[in-house]
Amino acid sequence: MSITGRKQGEPLTAPPKPPKPPGQGPKPRKAKPAKKSGGWGRSIAKWGVVTAIWGFLAVLFTVAWFAHDMPDVADAVKFERRPAVTLVAADGAPFHRFGDLRGATVHMEDLPQHLIEAVVATEDRRFWWHFGLDPIGIARAAWTNWRAGRVVQGGSTLTQQLAKNLFLTPDQTIKRKAQEAILALWLEARYSKEQILTAYLNRVYLGAGTFGVDAAARTYFHKPATELNLRESAVIAGLLKAPSRYAPSANPDRARERAEVVLAAMVDAGYLTEAQAKEAMAQGPAVPRRKPGSEGDGRYFAAWVADQVAAFVGSDHGDLLIYTTFDADTQRSAESHIAEILRSKGADSKVSQAAAVVMTPDGAVRALVGGRDWDQSQFNRATQALRQPGSAFKPVVYLAALEAGWREDSVLMDAPYSKGKWNPGNYDGKFRGEISLRDSLAYSVNTSTIRLLEETGVPRSIAMAKRLGLTGNMRNDLSLALGTSETTLLELTGAYATLANDGRAVIPYAILEIRDVNGQLLYQRRGSGAGHAVSGPDVAAMNRLLLAPIAYGTGKSANLGGRMAAGKTGTTQDYKDAWFVGFTADLVAGVWMGNDDGSSMNRVTGGGLPAVLWKEIMLDAHQGLPVRDLPGLTNPHTGPLVAQTQPYPVQDEPTPEGTQRPTQQSDPISDLLRRLTGN
Known part of the structure; x- marks a missing residue:
């Protein structure tokens, strides 16, 4: 026998546990509650609500972030432009103009229907149905730009363009686009479609220093906007894409080509038939043809005169009429x-x-x-x-x-x-x-x-x-x-x-x-x-x-x-x-x-x-x-x-x-x- 009291050959075992006191036996195991039906649904609903709340807060925060420094809407009435300076020849006929020109304020119901249709067909075909933003147009522009690898098409609505013209700068930034969208929604909520389109047509820049369709009509066609024919309306609508590039006074060929695009868009939108579009194009040139550098326009004379105006009346002046010694026949010769x-x-x-x-x-x-x-x-x-x-x-x-x-x-x-x-x-x-x-x-x-x-x-x-x-x-x-x-x-x-x-x-x-x-x-x-x-x-x-x-x-x-x-x-x-x-x-x-x-x-x-x-x-x-x-x-x-x-x-x-x-x-x-x- 060893010193541990174990006989030689007996297995080595732990000593026996002492007996438990009375009343301290093993505790009975609690039964698990039965699983309730619909648990996953409630979880999804709960997290959906949480996500919606946070999403709403994120949207609210984003809107607040972009809206905190938006311009005052009251500033929209303060239309700042360069003063219009009109030069008058010795015979009393105007021959050149500098600065910005605004025509008469026209209401949509007074304008030719084909002018309204030309603008809508070219710039915003779903204008009468969208809420200020056009998801279809935005998706189409995004897809087109992605395929081209660069920005070749925009998705802005007429309401967005009005918002930009009224309140914002032309900067191409995410912040400006977000502000433009916010203001477009505000405009749609506050004004009717007719009011929005009227404001747009009276405010948009149309090249050659003209703002609004009436100023453009008087500058390019020497008539008020209420008298524009179909061909002339197509030329005006075509200017919206790039006013300086398509101005008929400077680029008559491009203006004609752009007018053809506008008429085709009107046909595609259902406003015209093919025959009507062809008839409009057959009317002849919408403006007198002038090639660059053509004789008789006196632009060197006009620029020389314009440089002198400030010396006589100062630089802080309004619209002016300058009566000059200019003789158009001698200049043309x-x-x-x-x-x-x-x-x-x-x-x-x-x-x-x-x-x-x-x-x-x-x-x-x-x-x-x-x-x-x-x-x-x-x-x-x-x-x-x-x-x-x-x-x-x-x-x-x-x-x-x-x-x-x-x-x-x-x-x-x-x-x-x-x-x-x-x-x-x-x-x-x-x-x-x-x-x-x-x-x-x-x-x-x-x-x-x-x-x-x-x-x-x-x-x-x-x-x-x-x-x-x-x-x-x-x-x-x-x-x-x-x-x-x-x-x-x-x-x-x-x-x-x-x-x-x-x-x-x-x-x-x-x-x-x-x-x-x-x-x-x-x-x-x-x-x-x-x-x-x-x-x-x-x-x-x-x-x-x-x-x-x-x-x-x-x-x-x-x-x-x-x-x-x-x-x-x-x-x-x-x-x-x-x-x-x-x-x-x-x-x-x-x-x-x-x-x-x-x-x-x-x-x-x-x-x-x-x-x-x-x-x-x-x-x-x-x-x-x-x-x-x-x-x-x-x-x-x-x-x-x-x-x-x-x-x-x-x-x-x-x-x-x-x-x-x-x-x-x-x-x-x-x-x-x-x-x-x-x-």
């Missing part, structure tokens, strides 16, 4: 001739741009063309481009000399000239020896003009330029004689106008009056310029000098036949700029030709294409005007001192600047002038 000469001669001559200005002798601008095509470039080469005028500046030097006592037949020396490293020459490289002031200007001789400036003094010519209205910085050296100081075509033409205006300085202008839409006068032009700049005798002498370039000199191509005209050519170094500026008793005109990048033309001089262009513009502008003499050039006993019907030696081709005059002892012009003036 100038634009047409520029387009034609650049089309036919531009490529061979390496000329890409041209500009023209036509004004009366007192500075009233009748036409202004700042380039060949406004749609391609809005830079105004008549008012903004600073260019060297070349020999077109020489009349300033000669006028200063006349004022200093020189005469038309005073003798100059045409010979090689050198000053330091500067060795200017003549266009043809030839020298004539002694030459009169008249012939020196007629043939635009450089060396004789430089000597004239040297003898009369540079400051005298600079002072004369300032008196004539040239405001640019003048070079205080002898190169001034060759027109090296930059100016604009408008300023240079105005300087020449002084000579056509009996010596009274001219400030070119276009605005006569400015009135508000109620007719109240805000500005009226007064005065007649800057006073006398040149004396009468000097005006007469200078005008006689300026007859010579057209009569037998470098500007023969500008000859107007039996009408007395004075003018001067100008060509800058390397043929970068070519000018012709001249005048009659009735009109003053300036022409510039060149390239925007300053590249050289193909030997184009002022006596070539610019003189031809000037002549064509002036011939058109003088139609119906009687022939009159230039200031100071009428002899009370013999009539005009110089009539261009005299038998001048005229060559078929323009004489390049500086070429030698045909060898002869005298000419009819000089002999006649000497006899009449006693010189």
Whole structure:
């Protein structure tokens, strides 16, 4: 036996448990309650209620989040727009408008039914049945955009578009779209479908600065919206997709194509039959066709005028009527001739741009063309481009000399000239020896003009330029004689106008009056310029000098036949700029030709294409005007001192600047002038 009291070989076991006290036997097991039927249903219902509550709270929170900074609905009546500025031509006809235009407020019941149907068929076919949002349209747009991989279709309803137009910005953000949906629901709950559609049609932007269908109808079709036909209604409805892209005033082809899409949508929606749609398209163009850059619209003129308005009435103004000096016929002629000469001669001559200005002798601008095509470039080469005028500046030097006592037949020396490293020459490289002031200007001789400036003094010519209205910085050296100081075509033409205006300085202008839409006068032009700049005798002498370039000199191509005209050519170094500026008793005109990048033309001089262009513009502008003499050039006993019907030696081709005059002892012009003036 081991020390544990277990016999050897007995299994090892735990000691027996002590006996339990009486009354402490095993507890009886409780019976499990029976499972109640429908437990899963109640669980689903319970969690459904919980989910609904949390979903409602989430939606409420989302709505509150997007709605907390929505604009005040009361601001919808505060329709802010750019003031409409309407430009009126000299004959009283409006010819251009800037800013935003709102027409009369129209009610849906007063509009043509086909306009309503065109808008609904194109923009929101389920408008009359949805509650402000169109789930079908949203799903269709989402599917289409997903298949395209980009946004190609929208799902907004007309009510949503009105909400955006009334209250929101056009930002494409989730927040803005959510706010748009909230406001659309609010609009549908508060207003009838007719009220919503009426508000939309009176508020929507339709291109060309127009807001509302009535403003668009008056702008594009010159009639109120209540008189639109089916074809015109389709054009208006087509603008809703992209107003600037489909505006018929700018893109008639796109407007026509879009109108066809609208008519097809009306057929698909059941508003029209195929025959009615075809009949509408067969009515002809809904608007007068205008291709980009077409002649006569005067957009360079209009932009120049618009830039001046704030200086007269301030920038904080309402709608305005601007009465101007604009002449549509002259503008149309100038634009047409520029387009034609650049089309036919531009490529061979390496000329890409041209500009023209036509004004009366007192500075009233009748036409202004700042380039060949406004749609391609809005830079105004008549008012903004600073260019060297070349020999077109020489009349300033000669006028200063006349004022200093020189005469038309005073003798100059045409010979090689050198000053330091500067060795200017003549266009043809030839020298004539002694030459009169008249012939020196007629043939635009450089060396004789430089000597004239040297003898009369540079400051005298600079002072004369300032008196004539040239405001640019003048070079205080002898190169001034060759027109090296930059100016604009408008300023240079105005300087020449002084000579056509009996010596009274001219400030070119276009605005006569400015009135508000109620007719109240805000500005009226007064005065007649800057006073006398040149004396009468000097005006007469200078005008006689300026007859010579057209009569037998470098500007023969500008000859107007039996009408007395004075003018001067100008060509800058390397043929970068070519000018012709001249005048009659009735009109003053300036022409510039060149390239925007300053590249050289193909030997184009002022006596070539610019003189031809000037002549064509002036011939058109003088139609119906009687022939009159230039200031100071009428002899009370013999009539005009110089009539261009005299038998001048005229060559078929323009004489390049500086070429030698045909060898002869005298000419009819000089002999006649000497006899009449006693010189």
